[in-house]
Amino acid sequence: xxxxxxxxxxxxxxxxxxxxxxxxxxxxxxxxxxxxxxxxxxxxxxxxxxxxxxxxxxxxxxxxxxxxxxxxxxxxxxxxxxxxxxxxxxxxxxxxxxxxxxxxxxxxxxxxxxxxxxxxxxxxxxxxxxxxxxxxxxxxxxxxxxxxxxxxxxxxxxxxxxxxxxxxxxxxxxxxxxxxxxxxxxxxxxxxxxxxxxxxxxxxx
Amino acid sequence: xxxxxxxxxxxxxxxxxxxxxxxxxxxxxxxxxxxxxxxxxxxxxxxxxxxxxxxxxxxxxxxxxxxxxxxxxxxxxxxxxxxxxxxxxxxxxxxxxxxxxxxxxxxxxxxxxxxxxxxxxxxxxxxxxxxxxxxxxxxxxxxxxxxxxxxxxxxxxxxxxxxxxxxxxxxxxxxxxxxxxxxxxxxxxxxxxxxxxxxxxxxxx
DNA sequence: CCTACCGATCGGTAGG
DNA sequence: CCTACCGATCGGTAGG
Numbered sequence: 001x002x003x004x005x006x007x008x009x010x011x012x013x014x015x016x017x018x019x020x021x022x023x024x025x026x027x028x029x030x031x032x033x034x035x036x037x038x039x040x041x042x043x044x045x046x047x048x049x050x051x052x053x054x055x056x057x058x059x060x061x062x063x064x065x066x067x068x069x070x071x072x073x074x075x076x077x078x079x080x081x082x083x084x085x086x087x088x089x090x091x092x093x094x095x096x097x098x099x100x101x102x103x104x105x106x107x108x109x110x111x112x113x114x115x116x117x118x119x120x121x122x123x124x125x126x127x128x129x130x131x132x133x134x135x136x137x138x139x140x141x142x143x144x145x146x147x148x149x150x151x152x153x154x155x156x157x158x159x160x161x162x163x164x165x166x167x168x169x170x171x172x173x174x175x176x177x178x179x180x181x182x183x184x185x186x187x188x189x190x191x192x193x194x195x196x197x198x199x200x201x202x203x204x205x
Numbered sequence: 206x207x208x209x210x211x212x213x214x215x216x217x218x219x220x221x222x223x224x225x226x227x228x229x230x231x232x233x234x235x236x237x238x239x240x241x242x243x244x245x246x247x248x249x250x251x252x253x254x255x256x257x258x259x260x261x262x263x264x265x266x267x268x269x270x271x272x273x274x275x276x277x278x279x280x281x282x283x284x285x286x287x288x289x290x291x292x293x294x295x296x297x298x299x300x301x302x303x304x305x306x307x308x309x310x311x312x313x314x315x316x317x318x319x320x321x322x323x324x325x326x327x328x329x330x331x332x333x334x335x336x337x338x339x340x341x342x343x344x345x346x347x348x349x350x351x352x353x354x355x356x357x358x359x360x361x362x363x364x365x366x367x368x369x370x371x372x373x374x375x376x377x378x379x380x381x382x383x384x385x386x387x388x389x390x391x392x393x394x395x396x397x398x399x400x401x402x403x404x405x406x407x408x409x410x
Numbered sequence: 411c412c413t414a415c416c417g418a419t420c421g422g423t424a425g426g
Numbered sequence: 427c428c429t430a431c432c433g434a435t436c437g438g439t440a441g442g
Contacts, residue, residue: 021411037244037328037329039242039244039245040244040329042435042436042437043436043437043438044435044436044437052411052412053411053412053413054436054437054438055411055412055413055438055439056411056412058411058437058438058439059411063437063438064436064437064438094408094409097408120325120328123242123325124242124245148408151408155410156409156410157408157409157410158402158403158406158407158408158409158410159410160399160402160403161391161399164391164396164399164400164403165399165403165408167380167381167384168377168380168381168399168400168403168404169377169403169408170380171376171377171379171380171381171383171384172373172374172376172377172380172404174376174380175372175373175375175376175377175379175380176372176373176376178376179372179376186366186369191369194365194366194369194370194373195369195373197363197365198363198365198369198370198373198374198404198407199373199377199403199404199407199408200407200408200409201363201407201409202363202403202404202405202406202407203299203302203353203356203362203363203370203374203404203405204299204361204362204363204405204406205360205361205362205363205364226427247419247420247421248420248421248422249419249420249421257427257428258427258428258429259420259421259422260422260423260427260428260429261427261428263421263422263423263427264427268421268422269420269421269422411442412441412442413440413441413442414439414440414441415438415439415440416437416438416439416440417436417437417438417439418435418436418437419434419435419436419437420433420434420435420436421432421433421434421435422431422432422433423430423431423432423433424429424430424431424432425428425429425430426427426428426429
């Protein structure tokens with residue numbers, strides 16, 4: 001209750017200053033983790049780029065790992081949500097898988113920084129958190145696997161092992177984070193469509 | 206020329222001791238880099254597992270990065286060699302791409318440790334070396350891209366952007382390093398065949 | 411959100 | 427290939 005006037009003024013000026021700062025830290029950390037990797041990025045690097053000193057970060061996060069976790073966690077949440085919506089939607093198994101793949105690629109390419117950190121650095125979380133991440137990723141892999149199995153049973157889809165099929169289809173989509181160039185010739189939507197088309201039809205005409 | 210007798214005896218007993226040691230360091234480092242990541246693995250970790258002390262490593266390598274480079278470099282060499290052999294071989298464009306994909310997946314899965322390090326940690330090399338790696342990777346991507354373009358021109362292959370097609374097909378193959386379980390139900394060869402079959406025909410039956 | 415600082419880790423080297 | 431050691435970095439904290 002001993003708040004000084006300058007404190008109050010700052011709060012008013014910035015509106016939800018706390019949330020903005022937190023968001024800002026995450027944004028800068030995401031860019032740096034992508035560029036240099038988690039371990040090569042120091043908390044001083046992050047603070048410097050914001051115009052901070054390191055201890056300021058500890059006002060918003062308990063540890064460096066917590067910053068990484070915030071990034072990685074949001075990605076899984078988003079992916080899982082979209083997956084369920086499409087998987088529970090209309091269409092045959094094959095049609096839903098197609099929609100899933102297009103949407104998955106789009107989501108990744110529209111948010112390249114965070115997704116790159118997700119796929120490159122999530123292995124650096126604590127064993128407990130990594131396990132949790134794997135668990136939730138399994139959930140949405142499982143959504144697609146059962147969809148694929150359904151399509152095989154009905155005769156709509158190519159009869160190979162549903163686990164291999166799912167991992168391969170998702171992998172083809174995910175891998176785009178490594179080669180897609182936002183400044184390139186093709187848009188996110190074009191690339192997402194072409195990848196899905198190739199996987200649906202195969203490369204043999 | 207002031208070699209002591211114990212030195213001589215050791216050399217004789219071990220044969221090419223130098224090469225063995227170097228190979229041993231690479232093997233242990235590969236396993237540790239895969240398990241824990243490059244930065245989390247210390248040179249003491251590597252030395253400990255061999256029954257060494259850290260400075261021994263500097264007898265065989267100039268720096269920690271040189272150990273990583275040795276691993277990463279051998280992977281590119283191997284891949285490039287196999288790619289060229291198949292690309293220059295017989296068959297239509299589509300047939301050679303199929304053979305390329307089967308062989309590529311097999312090569313990765315047969316040497317999972319080193320390939321995992323290659324795909325996960327090569328970004329940690331010095332800018333100069335990373336650039337060199339990218340360059341050589343481009344070479345074998347280009348082999349496949351031109352093969353794909355040839356197949357599109359002849360009407361054999363699905364008409365999408367050859368760069369997108371190549372990146373997607375290779376990505377689907379590469380991604381197997383993240384999910385393949387050597388103790389699982391399916392063998393390396395079975396998985397490699399199923400992936401290639403899916404990519405060739407598409408998942409729609 | 412800052413200044414000052416600690417403790418631990420670690421790549422690398424001297425010198426043999 | 428070992429012992430001993432240095433210099434630098436860095437996550438994290440005290441105390442305000």
